[in-house]
Amino acid sequence: MSMARPIVRPRNPCFSSGPCAKRPGWRAEALNGALAGRSHRSAAGKARLAEVIERSRSVLGIPADYRIAIVPASDTGAVEMALWSLLGPRGVDVLAWESFGEQWAQDIASQLRLADVRTFAAPYGCLPDLAATSAERDIVFAWNGTTSGVRVPDGAWIAADRCGLTICDATSAAFAMALPWDKLDVTTWSWQKALGGEAQHGMIALSPRAIERLLNHTPAWPMPKIFRLVQGNALAEGIFRGETINTPSMLAVEDHLDALRWAEDIGGLPTLIARAEANLAAIEHWVARAGWPAFLAADKVHRSCTSVCLRIADPAVTRLDLTAQAVIARRLAALLDSEGVAFDIEAYRHAPPGLRLWAGTTVEMADLRALFGWLDWAYAEVAP
Template sequence: MTNAMPGSKPANPCFSSGPCAKRPGWSLEALNGAVLGRSHRAKPGKAKLQQAIDLTRDVLQVPADYRIGIVPASDTGAVEMAMWSLLGERPVDMVAWESFGEGWVTDAVKQLKLADARVLKAGYGEIVDFAEVDFDHDVVFTWNGTTSGVRLPNADAIPATRKGLTICDATSAAFAQALDFSKLDVVTFSWQKVLGGEAAHGMLILSPRAVARLESYVPTWPMPKIFRLTAKNKLIEGIFSGETINTPSLLCTEDYLDALTWAKSVGGLQGLIARADANAKALNDWADRTPWIANLAENPAIRSNTSVCLKVVDPTVTALPADQQAAFAKTLAATLEKEGVALDIGAYRDAPPGLRIWCGATVETKDVEALTHWLDWAFAKATTTLKAAA
């Protein structure tokens, strides 16, 4: 480790975990085909929205009998829509190992006030043992913990013969990790994650089992218009063919279409997974050989390949009070942002202090490798200051 400033910077300093880096080579010209100044219900607008659904199915390899809809309020809106529309018919297991999963727990227990909600939790950097989950219940969980850097390695523990529905928040997993749709009844994600699209739009994917629940069960609570997926006990099919509940941005839709087209150009889902894997490997290989830093997830099998969360383990820092350890991590992030090397890489506000570096498919591996040299430089600079003040 040296105090000498590295000679080259990442070509793209955007390592934010959402909104995430745009695809390589992106420019505003990618939006030239947007249908602007027209109703989203006019034929050109509906065609664009249907194309977004069709390309999503193609790239993400969604089964033909699953419905795909574009919904408001990003991934949050999609998860809330699923929870408010589907839960309450049977007991539910709420599974959480990071802040967004904790949010869904709060909604189920304190907002919907579900009497039969069972909560299973794990700490940051860990994961709930799915052998403890009762799949005769409905189950709500995040596939990839964006704020903890932990993911479900596979869906093997989910039985094909389950009686309950599985509702999966996959916003930082979709397009970067293999989702077994046969084990998932609801899948949600947002455009601004792995493909680097723009914010405020969510995707809601429903299995035939989820559709059957919607058409046979009516929740006891009032249903806001923006959450309504059925009319007269039948699925509103238009939502899943480009007739969105509220007005979508056709500019953002064009950007999502551009991202999906790029995804196909790099090998589709397998190509996207390979890119994210290569980025995460470059970062974790560096962490494994660097004594002052470590992955927050100690078990390699559950480490995320998108939102990689790191903790400072150098004894000089870990000996400090908790607030000073947090301040040290923030200093590292701020130093690199000031140099234009890495933007928005501080840990999530509710997570343990450290760094969170996005390694999704729109990031280039060479930029991750360049970043590691700057991380070493920033650490050396910060510890020199720390020791001088002691």
């Protein structure tokens, strides 16, 4: 059934799940103070990098005794740094319910070749049994599944008196969800997610327990330079003061500082979380009204407020095979892209066919509401 073509357009059509939309009101002029052409090892360069670390600590509420560093290769680099540097002394439990958890499980088993590894897996849209993990073992997990739209509900399942470390990939949760720092020993995120920074740079926060492991554990494998947080028998202190292992982009540094200042100006973490949750609520209201889409995460408690993954629930589509469903979802995303109202919203390539909308803190609710009409119109155009 055809529908009238909408008139109102999102002012910002960027709903990609990474890199994500820039903060509201962002302009390139925000980079005018960047130390372009300057050494990141100059006093001014190191001061800017140290400012990123301390503003991140302040906005996220990271405890004063946790150490924070800027590391190479985005969140992926930060997670790999943690796995290569810290795993080995204990058995490892890995939670995998989407592509990145699956990747960490594969790397631990195939690259580090640890013998005592248990993987607790669940299909896209579901969580594995969190209670099956052991406090005696290291636990590796994503707080929010960027490619599945599923998040852990809280940290209650993590033992306060645990013996192992928790290593948490929080890249699509940081700045949009409340993270219980007392339950997280290693936490990683990237600049290009919830605050809409530019790609390449990762962050890692280490608890005192993680620091103790770093200083008392020597990995059984050679350590690439970009993973080394220890020099001799001591912590590489400079890394935690902004003396990065590799050369960062000072343009990206300035851009992330701009995003962090914006976060502070609008009210800090409570406001950031409230914006993302309100966006999710708006999507939930539209889904219930529209009828043809459904959440990949069936359990509302586990539903992500940042990477919102949708499937097509129309029986005319669900009765088709997955290849045909993928074609329809691809046509739907392409039509919205060609209209300039939503860019890069097709589901992740390994996820079930559907759409993925970033609804995090930098996305304006007015843009989402404007998009809903276009989604309905586009689906009417491509539906079988």
